[in-house]
Amino acid sequence: MNLEDIRREYLQGGLDMADLDENPFRQFKSWLDIAIEAKLSADPTAMTVATVNAAGIPTQRVVLLKQADEQGFVFYTNLGSRKARDIEENANISLHFAWLPLERQIAITGTASKLSVTEATRYFLSRPHDSQLAAWASKQSNKVNSRQMLEQAFEQMKNRFRKGEVPLPSFWGGFRVVPSRFEFWQGRANRLHDRFEYLPAGDGWEINRLQP
Known part of the structure; x- marks a missing residue:
């Protein structure tokens, strides 16, 4: 084409x-x-x-x-x-x-x-709960070795903030x-x-x- x-x-x-x-x-x-x-x-x-x-x-x-x-x-x-x-x-x-x-x-x-x-x-x-967690999990624009490491960081934030509000x-x-x-x-x-x-x-x- x-x-x-x-x-x-x-x-x-x-x-x-x-x-x-x-x-x-x-x-x-x-x-x-x-x-x-x-x-x-x-x-x-x-x-x-x-x-x-x-x-x-x-x-x-x-x-x-x-x-x-x-x-x-x-x-x-x-x-x-x-x-x-x-x-x-x-x-x-x-x-x-x-x-x-x-x-x-x-x-x-x-x-x-x-x-x-x-x-x-x-x-x-006002953001969805998982979007709040993603903000904590991601060091935006920094290098990461694998998708798995990013998802592990997200799960860690889930555990960290499993009770109560997620702070800024x-x-x-x-x-x-x-x-x-x-x-x-x-x-x-x-x-x-x-x-x-x-x-x-x-x-x-x-x-x-x-x-x-």
């Missing part, structure tokens, strides 16, 4: 300046709600999180968005993970949502900061991304896609149409 021959037209609709909310957070929520209601996948809140370490080396991974409001975009992770170490060295971050069946994408650029222990605890205690691990928490730029992308025919960026301007946001 020749990959150069794989293509399709984007014909579901367009995006005009008049269609956009003046507030990018409200515009994001509108598109997210549509993606959730459309049941495009089991993970409509999945986003690619891109970080860069102190050496300038980028890394990407898919993470689930857990909160979105005008304070920022929140996700949770092991604080010893590669993404957390990158953020400690370089707070600049990018989020990307791809809802390809809707022919839509959103890219967000900003800076990440660690959530308080109170915020992380509130979310951690000291090495687990969350990050809030405060955006400095949004881009909304809508596919169009002939690759003449609609792209709009939001940039901070005074107390509001400046909206620009970008060429595809």
Whole structure:
């Protein structure tokens, strides 16, 4: 199969300046709600999180968005993970949502900061019990000799916390991304896609149409 021959037209609709909310957070929520209601996948809140370490080396991974409001975009992770170490060295971050069946994408650029222990605890205690145990069992991004060793660590945590609540691990928490730029992308025919960026301007946001 020749990959150069794989293509399709984007014909579901367009995006005009008049269609956009003046507030990018409200515009994001509108598109997210549509993606959730459309049941495009089991993970409509999945986003690619891109970080860069102190050496300038980028890394990407898919993470689930857990909160979105005008304070920022929140996700949770092991604080010893590669993404957390990158953020400690370089707070600049990018989020990307791809809802390809809707022919839509959103890219967000900003800076990440660690959530308080109170915020992380509130979310951690809402997780399923086994997910809490997995957070204790996994030293995320570290080497492990076998799957069996990981499962043994999980069983050890089951025994350790067989009674009562599972507490928040000291090495687990969350990050809030405060955006400095949004881009909304809508596919169009002939690759003449609609792209709009939001940039901070005074107390509001400046909206620009970008060429595809």
